[in-house]
Amino acid sequence: MQIQDLPFSDPGVPDTRSGPRFLWWLGRNQLGGQFRSLAWGLVHFIAVSGLPFLVGRAVQAVVDRSGTRLALTGGLMVLCGAAIALGDTFLHRAAITNWITAAARVQQLLARKAAGLGSALTRRVAAGEVVAVSTGDVEKIGWFVESVSRFTAAALTVVAVCVALLVYQPALGVIVAVGLPVMALAVLPLLPRATRRADLQREKAGRATELASDTVAGLRVLRGIGGEELFLDRYRRASQEVRHAAVRSARMWSLISAIQVLMPGLLLIAVVWYGVRLAREGRIGVGELVTVYSSVMVLTYPLRHFEEIAMAYSFSRPSARRAAHVLSLERPTGAGGGGARGAEPPSGSDLYDPATGLLAPAGLLTAVVCGDPDAAGRLAERLGGHPAEGGPSVLLGGVPLDGLPLDTARRAVLVQDKDPVLLSGSLRELLDVPASGGVGAGDALAAAHCEDVLASLVEGSLDAADPMDARITERGRSLSGGQRQRLALARSLLTDPEVLVLDEPTSAVDSHTEARVAEGVRRLRAGRTTVVFTSSPLLLDRADRVVLVHAGEVRAVGTHRELVRAEPRYRAVVTRETGAEPGGTADDAPDTLEELEKLEEIEESA
Numbered sequence: 001m002q003i004q005d006l007p008f009s010d011p012g013v014p015d016t017r018s019g020p021r022f023l024w025w026l027g028r029n030q031l032g033g034q035f036r037s038l039a040w041g042l043v044h045f046i047a048v049s050g051l052p053f054l055v056g057r058a059v060q061a062v063v064d065r066s067g068t069r070l071a072l073t074g075g076l077m078v079l080c081g082a083a084i085a086l087g088d089t090f091l092h093r094a095a096i097t098n099w100i101t102a103a104a105r106v107q108q109l110l111a112r113k114a115a116g117l118g119s120a121l122t123r124r125v126a127a128g129e130v131v132a133v134s135t136g137d138v139e140k141i142g143w144f145v146e147s148v149s150r151f152t153a154a155a156l157t158v159v160a161v162c163v164a165l166l167v168y169q170p171a172l173g174v175i176v177a178v179g180l181p182v183m184a185l186a187v188l189p190l191l192p193r194a195t196r197r198a199d200l201q202r203e204k205a206g207r208a209t210e211l212a213s214d215t216v217a218g219l220r221v222l223r224g225i226g227g228e229e230l231f232l233d234r235y236r237r238a239s240q241e242v243r244h245a246a247v248r249s250a251r252m253w254s255l256i257s258a259i260q261v262l263m264p265g266l267l268l269i270a271v272v273w274y275g276v277r278l279a280r281e282g283r284i285g286v287g288e289l290v291t292v293y294s295s296v297m298v299l300t301y302p303l304r305h306f307e308e309i310a311m312a313y314s315f316s317r318p319s320a321r322r323a324a325h326v327l328s329l330e331r332p333t334g335a336g337g338g339g340a341r342g343a344e345p346p347s348g349s350d351l352y353d354p355a356t357g358l359l360a361p362a363g364l365l366t367a368v369v370c371g372d373p374d375a376a377g378r379l380a381e382r383l384g385g386h387p388a389e390g391g392p393s394v395l396l397g398g399v400p401l402d403g404l405p406l407d408t409a410r411r412a413v414l415v416q417d418k419d420p421v422l423l424s425g426s427l428r429e430l431l432d433v434p435a436s437g438g439v440g441a442g443d444a445l446a447a448a449h450c451e452d453v454l455a456s457l458v459e460g461s462l463d464a465a466d467p468m469d470a471r472i473t474e475r476g477r478s479l480s481g482g483q484r485q486r487l488a489l490a491r492s493l494l495t496d497p498e499v500l501v502l503d504e505p506t507s508a509v510d511s512h513t514e515a516r517v518a519e520g521v522r523r524l525r526a527g528r529t530t531v532v533f534t535s536s537p538l539l540l541d542r543a544d545r546v547v548l549v550h551a552g553e554v555r556a557v558g559t560h561r562e563l564v565r566a567e568p569r570y571r572a573v574v575t576r577e578t579g580a581e582p583g584g585t586a587d588d589a590p591d592t593l594e595e596l597e598k599l600e601e602i603e604e605s606a
Contacts, residue, residue, distance in 0.1 A: 003100055011108040016328035019321030026102050026145050033101060034149045037094035041153025044087030045302050047080050049161045052294030053168070054080060060287025091153075095146045103142035106323060110134050113327050116406060118386045119417065125326055132209045133326055137319035144309075144316035151309040154302035158184070161295055169284060172275055172292040179270065180299065183263040184306050187256045194252040195314040201245040202318040208238040253311065260307050264300045271296050331386075331402070344408055349397025351413070351499050351529060353382060357554040358547055360499070365522055365530045367543035367560070371550060371573045373504070376533045377418060379549065380503040383531060384415030396499070414497040418504050420488035422476035427457060428468040430487065436496040439524065441468070447520030448490035449513055453483045481508035486517065493521070499529040506536060518542040535573050537564075548573075 015025040027034060054077045061069035110133065114121050121130065162180055165173035212235060275289040351360040356379065360366040370376035381387065383394055385401040393400035401409050411434075422430060431441050445454065457470035460478055464470040476484040489505050505521075506514045518539045521530070532539055540546055540560040548556040548563060548570045556567045563570040 003097055006101065006104050007108055008105060011105045011112070014109055014324070014327050016324040019317050019319075019324055022320045022324040022327075023141065023144060023316065026105065026141065027148060029105065030098060030101055030145070033094060033098045037091060037098055037146070037149035038153050040087050040091040040094055041150050042087075042156060043083055044091050045153055045157035046160065047083035047087055048301060049157055049295065049298055050080050051077065051084075052291050052298050053164070055294050056287040056289075056291025058287075059290045060285055063286055091150070095150060098146035098149065099142040102145035103138045106138050106141055107134060109327055110138075110323070113329065117329060117331060118384075119381050119415075120331065120386050121326075121329070124329055126210045129206055129210055129322065130326065131213055132206045133319070133322050136205075137322055140312075140316045140319040141323065144312040144320075147305070147309050147312045151305045154305035157302050158299060161299060165292060165295060169288045169292055171278055171283065172271060172288075175271055175274060176267070176292065176296060176299075179263075179267040180303070183260075183267060183303060186263050187259050187307065187310065190252065190256055190259075191310055191314065194249070194256060194310075195317070197245070197249040197252050198314045199318045201242065201249045202315070204238070204242045204245045206322070208235065208242050211235050211238050256307060256310070260304065264296070264303065268293070268296055344404065345397030345399040345412065347498065349399075349498075351383060351531070352395045353379070354392040354395065355382070356549055356552055358383075358549060360529055360531045361545070362529050363527050364544040365525060365532065365542065367540050367546045368531060368533045369535055369540070369546060369548050369570060369573055370533065371569070373418075375549070375552070377503055380415055380417065380501050380531075380533050383499075383501050384413050385409045386415070411497065413499040413501065414492060414495055415501040416488060416492045416503060416505060418507070420485075420492075422472055422479075422484055422487060424472060424474040426464075426469050426471055427454075427487075430472055431468075431491055431494055433491060433495055435494050439494055439496040441490075441494055443524060444490040444494040447493055447517075447524040448486040449516045449520060450483075450486050450490055453479065453487055456483065482506075482510065482513065485509060486513075489517070489521075493524055496528070499531070500525065501531045501533075503533045505532065506534070506539065511538060514538045537574055540574065546570075 012025075012029055015021045054073050058070055058073045058077070061067075061073055110130075114130070117124075158180055162173070162177040165176050167173070211231075271292055275284065275292060278284045279286060279289050348362045350362050352358070358368065358379070360383075368376070368379070370379065382391075385394065385404075387402075393402040395401065396404075396412055401413065404412070431444075445451075454467035454470070456479065457472065458464060458467050461470040472479075472487075476487065479487070485505060485508050489502070492500060492502065492505075502521075506517055509517060514536060515538050519542065521532075522542050532543065534540065537560065543560065546558060546560050546563055547554055548567060550569055556563055556570060558566070560574075564574060
């Protein structure tokens with residue numbers, strides 16, 4: 001797999017039983033890249049380790065006054081230098097390829113999981129943790145996967161050099177063969193403590209990221225209630241905790257690094273002291289002493305990869321554990337979710353929720369009134385096939401929605417939640433969404449009454465004469481709340497799904513604009529199934545039927561005017577009455593008739 005071949009056509013099914021198993025699965029899925037990196041690593045490290053032998057032969061040739069051997073050794077050193085350069089170049093290339101492909105595979109898996117779970121993801125995993133996994137954690141996982149092959153090449157090189165020294169000069173080779181494993185294993189007792197500190201640092205950093213993400217998402221609300229300083233103090237404390245944890249972790253790793261420097265120094269002292277004694281006794285030549293000394297010096301280079309693999313594993317293990325946790329999440333399925341898989345519902349089907357008894361007849365505009373906005377949001381997500389918890393599946397034409405293939409269910413039912421996201425880019429890119437083709441962009445924008453929004457976008461874009469080319473900032477922050485809602489509504493209308501579920505689509509829109517939007521939605525969605533969760537009289541009066549859901553069950557069905565006269569619980573929600581009693585009648589609500597008269601006046605002016 002090369003970088004130009006990304007993204008993967010299929011990233012595969014990961015092993016999410018644990019963090020180490022997930023890392024092992026990633027490594028197994030790119031064995032070709034690992035073997036290429038290993039091969040080039042062996043070329044590079046063996047060439048580096050071969051230089052001391054050639055230097056020793058060159059010194060001995062000078063001592064023996066042998067020009068032929070010196071020339072031959074010089075030629076071999078040139079070839080060795082070329083192998084070092086070639087091996088290092090392609091080792092770096094292969095290692096970076098392994099890093100990027102591993103990170104890309106994890107990101108694709110996370111994106112696929114996020115698309116499959118939908119809104120259920122952020123209910124089960126904090127948004128900040130999702131951000132941390134898809135950014136910093138992905139890099140650490142890629143780091144470990146690519147460092148495995150380099151470590152393997154370094155370890156094989158160390159073993160080969162030890163064997164060669166034992167054969168070349170047994171007296172000094174024994175010291176090196178015994179000392180190198182001691183050097184490599186000297187830091188093992190410190191690794192568990194270093195790993196725990198690294199885990200703690202990652203955990204605290206994840207919490208700080210979650211807090212920062214939540215603060216940014218709710219910045220407008222915080223400013224409105226004057227809570228900026230409170231959350232700033234919280235983030236400051238979380239940031240200081242991360243700093244303290246990072247310092248403690250760095251202390252342990254600096255100690256490990258110091259040991260990695262100290263142990264080779266002690267080994268060099270031992271080799272030089274014993275080698276000088278042997279040379280003075282005439283048991284070894286000067287060239288042999290230089291060879292062994294240089295070999296020990298050069299071996300500190302591949303030995304550094306022992307420390308790197310330990311650091312990479314300790315940092316990537318908690319990252320892999322978090323990624324495996326996110327990837328192990330599954331969509332909640334209802335009791336009927338296992339049946340009828342693959343059987344598509346007939347066109348023009350009713351949408352029915354057995355849990356609440358809510359029925360949205362095909363081709364009608366159904367408004368749903370809930371006293372609890374959170375309950376309304378959960379019910380809207382259930383209707384779209386994103387249940388927050390288990391329960392009977394929503395039925396579309398008698399077919400369980402959970403049993404349909406995901407792409408089929410998404411095409412059939414579209415849910416727009418209370419806070420739809422506008423991605424940065426041009427308006428044309430914002431409206432470039434999968435659609436049936438039955439609704440044009442102009443019709444959708446007109447139905448959502450976006451004329452003033454288009455004018456505002458053109459004014460804010462200096463180089464855009466066409467509103468479709470105007471730029472939209474991240475999350476539409478340059479627009480008002482009502483303008484963002486209407487653009488999001490136009491995007492939903494453009495997709496023209498069989499069933500469209502809207503959760504409070506006009507909560508930030510003024511009453512005159514809301515009346516126009518209500519008429520536009522009704523006109524554009526004529527003959528299509530539409531469900532609107534709202535408590536606005538303007539929208540409710542435009543609905544073909546209105547359903548009151550109270551305490552998780554359907555309590556009343558009718559038109560807006562019928563329910564406002566006959567159902568006190570409905571009247572209490574719609575007119576914001578605080579004193580409505582369950583046993584009340586229409587005579588107890590004189591303000592409601594005035595509300596209806598105002599409604600008619602607004603409709604006439606619209």
